[in-house]
Amino acid sequence: MFTADDAPALHRSRVLIAGVTGAGKTTLAKRLAEIxxxxxxxxxxxxxxPGWTPRPEFTGDVRAFAAEQRWVTESQYTSRGTEAILAPRAELVLWLDYPYRVVRARLVRRTVARQLLRTELWNGNRERGITNMFRRDATDNILLWQTRTLHKWAERMPDVEVRHPHLTVVRFGHPRETQRWLARVAAAGS
Structure with a gap:
């Protein structure tokens, strides 16, 4: 496993971005896709x-894009079998292992902004976070979900490395580290 300072800035064609809810996986994926x-x-x-229901085509869609040669996506839905599909094809895992205060603040800002702006997310769904922040069920309460899954990647990553030794794993401990690495990547070009 590499840290931000010793991570290679070499281009990779298939990238997974791991981290707790609110860490910034999608934002980093978009930036890396551009670079x-x-x-x-x-x-x-x-x-x-629609209606926040799981799409029956999900696994087939994941298999289809995983078979492509060039992609970046968020490493999620591991309980739905995505790791078994994506990890063997991926070349690089970027792990956003940020402090609790950072990911909590990001999640609250994102959730509130999405709800206030009535931002459409996926397939007609809109954020329900503010009203659900006070529920006791972690499936509806995004803050409780984040708390319960905060250390998931720290527990799982050693096993991911053992089961998929071909993967280059880079751990970022703070957004500043990610930004420094991204600057190096951008300077190196594609």
């Missing part, structure tokens, strides 16, 4: 159907 000219597949858009 490396990769197709960004927002995995939430594949998963969430």
């Amino acid at each position: 490396w000219n990769l197709r960004h597949v927002e995995i939430d858009a594949l998963f969430h159907g």
Whole structure:
């Protein structure tokens, strides 16, 4: 596993971005897609159907884009089998392992902004976060979900590295590290 300072800035064609809800996976995926000219597949858009229901085509859609040669996506839905599909094809994992205060602040800002602006997310769905922030069920309460899954990647990443030794894994401990690495990547060109 590399840290931000010793991570290579070499171009990769298939990239997974891991991290807790609110870390900035999609934002980083979009930026990296622009720099490396990769197709960004927002995995939430594949998963969430109308009314927040799981799309039955999800697994097939993941398989289809994973078979492509150039993509970047968020590493999510591992309980739905995405790791078994994506990790063998990926070349690079960027792990956003940011402090709690950073990811919590980002999640609250994002959730509130999306709800206030009535931003359409995927397949007609809109953020329900503010009203659900006070529920006790983690499936509806995004803050509780984040708290319960905060250390998921720290527990899982050693196993991911063992099961997929071909992957280059880079751990970023703070957004400043990610920004420095991205600047190096952009300077290196595609």
